[in-house]
Amino acid sequence: MTSYLQIQDLHVSVEGKQILKGLDLNIQQGEIHALMGPNGSGKSTLANTLMGHPRYMIEKGNILLNGESLLDLSADKRARKGLFLAFQYPVTVSGLSVSSFLRNAYNAVRQNGQGEKKKPPSYLEFKRVLNEKLKLLEMDETFINRYLNEGFSGGEKKRAEILQLAMLKPSIAILDETDSGLDIDALRVVADGINKLAGKELGIAIITHYQRILRYIQPHHVHVMVDGRIVRSGGSELARDLEEKGYGWIKENK
Amino acid sequence: MPVSIATAREISRLCDEPSWLLESRVQASDLFDKLPIEKSSLYTRQTDLRGINLLDFDPLGIVSERSFKAESESTTTASGNCITILAGKVTEQHLSQQLVNNGVFFGDLYSSLAQQPNLIKPVLVDKAIAPDDDKFAAYNQAFYNSALVLHVPKGLVVNDPFRIRYFMDDSEKAVVSRIFVVAEPESQMTLLLEEYSKSSTPASNSLYSNSVELHVGEGARIWFQELQNTDERTIVLTNRKCRCRRDSHVSWTIGYMGGAYTKSRIDSDLLGEGSTSEEMEVVFGTREQKFDLNSNVTHVAPHTKSEIISRGVLRDTARTIFKGMLRIGKDARGADSFLAEHAMLLNPQARADSIPALEIATNEVKASHSASVAQIEEEQIFYLMSRGIPENEAEKLIILAFLEPAVRRIPVEEVKTALVDLVEKKWTSNTNSLPEENTRMK
Numbered sequence: 040m041t042s043y044l045q046i047q048d049l050h051v052s053v054e055g056k057q058i059l060k061g062l063d064l065n066i067q068q069g070e071i072h073a074l075m076g077p078n079g080s081g082k083s084t085l086a087n088t089l090m091g092h093p094r095y096m097i098e099k100g101n102i103l104l105n106g107e108s109l110l111d112l113s114a115d116k117r118a119r120k121g122l123f124l125a126f127q128y129p130v131t132v133s134g135l136s137v138s139s140f141l142r143n144a145y146n147a148v149r150q151n152g153q154g155e156k157k158k159p160p161s162y163l164e165f166k167r168v169l170n171e172k173l174k175l176l177e178m179d180e181t182f183i184n185r186y187l188n189e190g191f192s193g194g195e196k197k198r199a200e201i202l203q204l205a206m207l208k209p210s211i212a213i214l215d216e217t218d219s220g221l222d223i224d225a226l227r228v229v230a231d232g233i234n235k236l237a238g239k240e241l242g243i244a245i246i247t248h249y250q251r252i253l254r255y256i257q258p259h260h261v262h263v264m265v266d267g268r269i270v271r272s273g274g275s276e277l278a279r280d281l282e283e284k285g286y287g288w289i290k291e292n293k
Numbered sequence: 294m295p296v297s298i299a300t301a302r303e304i305s306r307l308c309d310e311p312s313w314l315l316e317s318r319v320q321a322s323d324l325f326d327k328l329p330i331e332k333s334s335l336y337t338r339q340t341d342l343r344g345i346n347l348l349d350f351d352p353l354g355i356v357s358e359r360s361f362k363a364e365s366e367s368t369t370t371a372s373g374n375c376i377t378i379l380a381g382k383v384t385e386q387h388l389s390q391q392l393v394n395n396g397v398f399f400g401d402l403y404s405s406l407a408q409q410p411n412l413i414k415p416v417l418v419d420k421a422i423a424p425d426d427d428k429f430a431a432y433n434q435a436f437y438n439s440a441l442v443l444h445v446p447k448g449l450v451v452n453d454p455f456r457i458r459y460f461m462d463d464s465e466k467a468v469v470s471r472i473f474v475v476a477e478p479e480s481q482m483t484l485l486l487e488e489y490s491k492s493s494t495p496a497s498n499s500l501y502s503n504s505v506e507l508h509v510g511e512g513a514r515i516w517f518q519e520l521q522n523t524d525e526r527t528i529v530l531t532n533r534k535c536r537c538r539r540d541s542h543v544s545w546t547i548g549y550m551g552g553a554y555t556k557s558r559i560d561s562d563l564l565g566e567g568s569t570s571e572e573m574e575v576v577f578g579t580r581e582q583k584f585d586l587n588s589n590v591t592h593v594a595p596h597t598k599s600e601i602i603s604r605g606v607l608r609d610t611a612r613t614i615f616k617g618m619l620r621i622g623k624d625a626r627g628a629d630s631f632l633a634e635h636a637m638l639l640n641p642q643a644r645a646d647s648i649p650a651l652e653i654a655t656n657e658v659k660a661s662h663s664a665s666v667a668q669i670e671e672e673q674i675f676y677l678m679s680r681g682i683p684e685n686e687a688e689k690l691i692i693l694a695f696l697e698p699a700v701r702r703i704p705v706e707e708v709k710t711a712l713v714d715l716v717e718k719k720w721t722s723n724t725n726s727l728p729e730e731n732t733r734m735k
Binding site: 090091092093113114115117118119123124126129130132133134135139140143144147148150186187203207 | 670671672673675676677678679680681682683684686687690691693694695696697698
């Protein structure tokens with residue numbers, strides 16, 4: 040069965056301020072979507088709301104994964120159902136090693152959230168998968184001994200997010216500004232990692248302010264967000280139009 | 294019958310003590326009556342012992358119920374070098390034949406006095422922990438009903454740890470214990486001290502008072518490791534002091550898990566040039582637990598070095614007061630002193646206070662301290678949860694991460710593992726009971 044995420048007429052407020060004002064979007068496993076928009080259009084609000092951040096209030100609308108509403112589920116349950124968010128600003132947890140963090144996450148998502156207690160994978164099994172993913176993403180093994188995001192460069196943080204994506208194998212991944220704060224070399228490395236993980240098994244929504252990551256990753260669908268709504272959708276040519284004409288062009292032609 | 298000077302005399306009589314020991318008890322009992330709860334004007338406001346009367350607990354019953362000397366001679370087939378004290382009574386005592394042959398003494402005070410009076414009497418007369426250090430030291434020295442000596446001769450390096458385990462009874466008794474450790478020059482040893490309760494849900498309060506003196510000879514090294522995991526109705530009072538001679542080293546590790554009210558004091562006296570001390574403290578307080586922790590480092594000699602790393606996590610209405618004092622004397626040029634005390638609160642009702650202080654009487658020294666009290670970060674919890682980790686597990690990982698800077702410095706691997714295990718178990722069950730065999734330090 041192909042997994043699919045449905046966002047229906049989503050209205051979200053943060054601390055009393057209305058940010059999303061009726062957003063609709065469908066993402067299927069295997070598809071790559073790019074969600075573009077100027078600052079303040081609500082892109083990060085959408086990302087955090089999808090993952091279930093408690094600060095974001097859903098006023099109206101629904102989010103469904105494979106037909107089942109996620110609204111009453113906490114973030115960990117959403118993750119165990121196959122949703123993933125790569126953070127714009129990954130959080131530092133000093134004292135928690137990447138390896139210990141990944142092991143806990145890896146075991147947790149394998150519990151599937153169905154209440155049944157499966158035996159967690161053995162350490163050796165985990166280690167085998169981890170080494171395989173490190174190799175795939177061309178990351179150094181010593182990386183996993185460091186504390187989570189502590190002292191990481193911008194590029195290392197984003198690569199760590201992609202490593203988590205690789206380990207947890209979600210069906211739908213939201214990548215929130217994964218390209219921001221990266222120099223061109225780091226951007227290429229991160230985009231390369233995403234391309235390796237993309238495929239039939241994974242639906243991706245790349246949230247971005249800029250077009251440059253789309254030079255490395257070919258989206259099937261491009262959506263433009265303005266003021267809490269998707270105002271235009273199209274193929275990859277839409278991204279090129281935006282690059283030439285800027286967001287002003289969309290706003291004028293709304 | 295409330296405890297009084299007559300109690301001290303009776304314990305002394307039952308233990309068949311020489312008159313000079315009785316004199317010490319009488320003097321301490323007198324000081325106990327006179328001393329205020331807190332001597333330092335710096336800390337008076339913070340100490341809260343209301344509702345606890347030390348004189349309600351009986352230190353005598355333990356002594357009168359046993360034939361003190363005879364039983365402490367008994368040995369069992371236990372492996373390793375260990376002494377187990379159950380409700381104030383030595384139930385297990387073992388020292389390897391090889392160490393006996395090498396001249397190590399590990400046993401009770403009275404046997405030590407009988408076997409090597411010239412060695413241990415001066416230590417007792419010297420009173421490294423003085424009865425007027427504070428009211429609790431005075432209490433301990435007036436009413437102790439158990440006393441142990443560990444002596445390692447010159448140049449002997451003992452790799453296997455010495456273990457002392459206390460199991461508290463769930464009665465209104467007072468286990469009042471003293472431990473004297475003498476490390477002759479160039480010797481090395483590890484001492485593991487553990488405190489547990491017989492049941493997790495005792496019917497009444499009990500009292501555990503302990504004092505530990507480490508006499509560290511030139512170039513000697515002692516790793517002192519303690520896990521305090523009594524039930525949450527035990528009043529825990531401990532005074533510890535090390536006296537470090539030239540080029541010696543002491544490493545303190547203390548894990549505070551149990552106890553209703555814990556008042557703990559550590560004094561590290563760096564008396565000899567080049568001597569060093571380090572102290573790792575981990576506190577995990579839940580429910581109504583209170584911890585009043587005091588660490589003092591005194592740099593007397595030049596080029597001495599000290600470090601204190603304290604990390605506390607407080608849940609429910611638990612609270613800690615951490616008082617750290619670094620003193621650098623006028624002759625301690627080149628001294629290097631560091632103190633870090635950090636706490637994390639998991640509830641708005643939990644509380645932690647840090648009171649760091651410095652007294653520096655000479656130039657050319659390095660001294661610094663840092664302190665913080667913070668709430669657990671919601672963004673960290675959300676981040677971990679977004680990876681499928683349930684909230685409760687996420688919080689556990691975050692508190693273990695917070696404790697890590699102290700935990701990773703623990704020099705004995707077994708203690709490190711046991712401590713993390715205790716934190717995890719306490720997190721999950723929030724009860725302190727007699728641990729399963731596999732959680733105890735082996």
